[in-house]
Amino acid sequence: MAVIGGAETPARKAKWALLDVVVVVYALVPVLWIVSLSFKTKGTITDGNFVPREWTLDNYQEIFTTTEFVRALVNSIGIALIATLIAVVLGTMAAYAVARLDFPGKRALIGVSLLIAMFPQVSLVSPLFDIERALGLFDTWPGLILPYITFALPLAIYTLSAFFREIPWELEKAAKMDGATPAQAFLKVIAPLAAPGVFTTAILVFIFAWNDFLFAISLTSTERARTVPAALSFFTGASQFEDPTGTISAAAVVITIPIIVFVLFFQRRIVAGLTSGAVKG
Amino acid sequence: MADIVLDKVTKRYPDGALAVREVDVEIADGEFIILVGPSGCGKSTTLNMIAGLEDITSGELRIGGERMNDRAPKDRDIAMVFQSYALYPHMTVRENMAFPLRLAKLDKQTVNRKVEEAARILDLTQHLDRRPANLSGGQRQRVAMGRAIVRSPKAFLMDEPLSNLDAKLRVQMRTEVSRLQKNLGTTTVYVTHDQTEAMTLGDRVVVLRGGEVQQVGAPQFLYEHPANLFVAGFIGSPAMNFLPARVEGDRLHTELGELPLTDRVRRLLEQAEAPRDVIMGVRPEHFEDAALVEEHARAGGAVYRGQVDVLESMGSDKYAYFSLGGERASSAQLEELAADAGVTDLPSGGGQLVTRLSAASQAREGERVEVWFDPDQVQLFDPNSGRNLTYQGG
Ligand SMILES: Nc1ncnc2c1ncn2[C@@H]1O[C@H](COP(=O)(O)OP(=O)(O)OP(=O)(O)O)[C@@H](O)[C@H]1O
Ligand SMILES: [Mg+2]
Numbered sequence: 001m002a003v004i005g006g007a008e009t010p011a012r013k014a015k016w017a018l019l020d021v022v023v024v025v026y027a028l029v030p031v032l033w034i035v036s037l038s039f040k041t042k043g044t045i046t047d048g049n050f051v052p053r054e055w056t057l058d059n060y061q062e063i064f065t066t067t068e069f070v071r072a073l074v075n076s077i078g079i080a081l082i083a084t085l086i087a088v089v090l091g092t093m094a095a096y097a098v099a100r101l102d103f104p105g106k107r108a109l110i111g112v113s114l115l116i117a118m119f120p121q122v123s124l125v126s127p128l129f130d131i132e133r134a135l136g137l138f139d140t141w142p143g144l145i146l147p148y149i150t151f152a153l154p155l156a157i158y159t160l161s162a163f164f165r166e167i168p169w170e171l172e173k174a175a176k177m178d179g180a181t182p183a184q185a186f187l188k189v190i191a192p193l194a195a196p197g198v199f200t201t202a203i204l205v206f207i208f209a210w211n212d213f214l215f216a217i218s219l220t221s222t223e224r225a226r227t228v229p230a231a232l233s234f235f236t237g238a239s240q241f242e243d244p245t246g247t248i249s250a251a252a253v254v255i256t257i258p259i260i261v262f263v264l265f266f267q268r269r270i271v272a273g274l275t276s277g278a279v280k281g
Numbered sequence: 282m283a284d285i286v287l288d289k290v291t292k293r294y295p296d297g298a299l300a301v302r303e304v305d306v307e308i309a310d311g312e313f314i315i316l317v318g319p320s321g322c323g324k325s326t327t328l329n330m331i332a333g334l335e336d337i338t339s340g341e342l343r344i345g346g347e348r349m350n351d352r353a354p355k356d357r358d359i360a361m362v363f364q365s366y367a368l369y370p371h372m373t374v375r376e377n378m379a380f381p382l383r384l385a386k387l388d389k390q391t392v393n394r395k396v397e398e399a400a401r402i403l404d405l406t407q408h409l410d411r412r413p414a415n416l417s418g419g420q421r422q423r424v425a426m427g428r429a430i431v432r433s434p435k436a437f438l439m440d441e442p443l444s445n446l447d448a449k450l451r452v453q454m455r456t457e458v459s460r461l462q463k464n465l466g467t468t469t470v471y472v473t474h475d476q477t478e479a480m481t482l483g484d485r486v487v488v489l490r491g492g493e494v495q496q497v498g499a500p501q502f503l504y505e506h507p508a509n510l511f512v513a514g515f516i517g518s519p520a521m522n523f524l525p526a527r528v529e530g531d532r533l534h535t536e537l538g539e540l541p542l543t544d545r546v547r548r549l550l551e552q553a554e555a556p557r558d559v560i561m562g563v564r565p566e567h568f569e570d571a572a573l574v575e576e577h578a579r580a581g582g583a584v585y586r587g588q589v590d591v592l593e594s595m596g597s598d599k600y601a602y603f604s605l606g607g608e609r610a611s612s613a614q615l616e617e618l619a620a621d622a623g624v625t626d627l628p629s630g631g632g633q634l635v636t637r638l639s640a641a642s643q644a645r646e647g648e649r650v651e652v653w654f655d656p657d658q659v660q661l662f663d664p665n666s667g668r669n670l671t672y673q674g675g
Binding site for chain 2: 179
């Protein structure tokens with residue numbers, strides 16, 4: 001009789017192992033290629049070898065000695081963190097309202113936020129450019145933070161309201177009976193339980209802001225607010241005629257590190273099934 | 282500690298549903314009162330209004346003499362135990378129980394002392410540092426109780442706190458709740474579905490039906506003197522037998538034969554201006570195997586002879602079921618009860634008679650047997666209004 005899932009036969013295991021390897025290789029080859037390039041010397045960079053024949057840290061040294069890259073890195077980190085923080089705080093409050101309250105205009109709010117998420121960002125670039133020029137936001141941190149928040153919020157509200165809906169409402173009533181004000185009930189009971197959702201959302205928003213290229217290139221003009229993805233496209237070699245492949249690779253490797261750190265840091269906090277045990281299940 | 286007074290309290294939900302209608306109950310200080318009734322009769326709504334989790338549409342709620350209608354739950358100083366327990370999953374048992382105390386800004390030492398004392402009372406000391414997810418159902422239930430008792434509130438509200446436990450644990454926790462309440466002497470309002478809990482726990486029972494109070498009284502009083510068909514059918518297990526009957530002079534025509542009306546009953550019927558067609562109610566425990574009733578006692582009673590359909594031996598007693606021909610007693614209130622019970626209890630066709638006989642009875646399934654009962658124990662009801670025509674108020 002066929003059993004769903006099947007038995008753990010060696011053949012089956014081998015099949016899965018092969019599949020896993022294919023997926024991992026497919027996903028990681030470009031990344032490893034970039035890493036490899038970043039460690040190659042200028043002479044061997046075009047030799048096409050997967051493993052560098054001569055290892056060097058020159059490329060890394062070079063990007064950190066130019067203010068261009070360091071400045072962009074600071075911009076990226078600052079802008080992405082601030083945008084994440086604000087989007088998550090606003091998103092948490094909005095999602096809570098969406099999940100728990102019945103207020104006039106709730107459907108409209110959800111509709112509009114969906115609309116924003118679906119709107120092609122590229123068609124907004126020109127108007128945003130004009131608006132920001134007029135308002136003096138062009139080429140400033142707020143000039144990027146604001147659009148990031150706008151586009152991240154629908155995502156944040158969606159993810160978070162799904163988490164809020166999972167939390168038994170009785171917990172909030174219990175907190176009220178235990179003497180909590182509505183604010184205390186939210187902060188001490190609901191928010192900690194929604195934490196996995198908050199961290200998940202934070203990761204998503206951070207990645208979105210960190211990876212954005214379109215707004216970064218269109219709404220900045222100098223080092224003042226230019227983020228790494230935009231700055232990378234302005235990279236040149238030491239001289240005008242030198243190929244910047246090595247330095248671009250090194251920069252690309254460097255900017256993936258904060259993402260990995262951010263994800264690892266928050267992933268620990270995403271403990272699945274935190275709400276189990278609240279109610280008899 | 283305080284008394285709780287519901288003065289014509291009414292609840293209409295925003296969607297127009299009238300959940301509770303003009304409930305008048307005065308709960309004395311230290312009293313253990315039970316709200317009981319079928320699903321959807323407004324028990325939880327009433328409790329939530331006392332708690333402050335639901336607004337009161339009209340009427341007044343007073344706790345300790347003070348009007349509470351517009352106070353937030355946290356300012357009412359009452360604790361609640363939820364059916365789902367509603368323990369905070371991210372906190373340990375200790376933190377759960379300390380939560381109300383910490384909100385009340387008590388100092389650390391006092392909090393610890395109170396939590397440990399409550400844990401000792403509830404036998405939770407060795408579980409204090411565990412999380413709710415790792416506790417058994419009974420332990421979770423006790424934590425929920427602990428969280429309510431730590432802060433010595435004016436009153437406890439409990440919404441079906443035992444309904445999630447298995448049968449054995451439920452019986453055990455029932456006595457524990459009762460003992461706890463006696464020791465603490467705190468006014469308690471307890472909602473339940475279960476008429477056994479209603480009978481055993483409370484000082485008084487409030488029977489609700491469709492948002493209206495049917496009767497308030499001590500469990501034994503409700504059992505002996507139900508105000509109407511609904512209360513009669515709801516209180517007692519197995520339920521009271523209801524049969525159509527007809528009053529003719531000083532006799533009563535029923536499926537069980539012709540019964541004499543005692544003077545007491547006749548006088549009550551006259552006072553109540555009873556119709557001729559009535560519904561007769563007799564409790565299963567008022568029957569006995571005629572063979573076991575001594576000759577001189579039999580004289581005052583009536584005897585029904587029938588074939589035993591099903592015989593259930595419970596060890597201490599035997600339940601003999603008979604099917605009766607003819608019509609089944611019909612009334613709106615009885616239909617409501619049947620609907621709540623899931624109708625499975627009702628056989629199709631004619632009525633059924635349930636009798637409780639002594640263990641010594643020789644009755645056998647499929648055999649004919651004589652059962653004896655005392656006609657003075659019979660209660661008569663008006664089929665239209667459901668009113669108990671033989672009601673003797675106390
Ligand atoms: N939020 C609500 N909005 C509208 N109607 C409601 C709401 N809550 C309850 N009701 C209605 O009010 C009535 C009483 O509900 P309530 O929850 O008090 O019943 P209950 O006696 O506690 O029932 P149960 O034994 O099933 O818990 C029901 O008819 C229900 O449909
Ligand atoms: Mg209820």
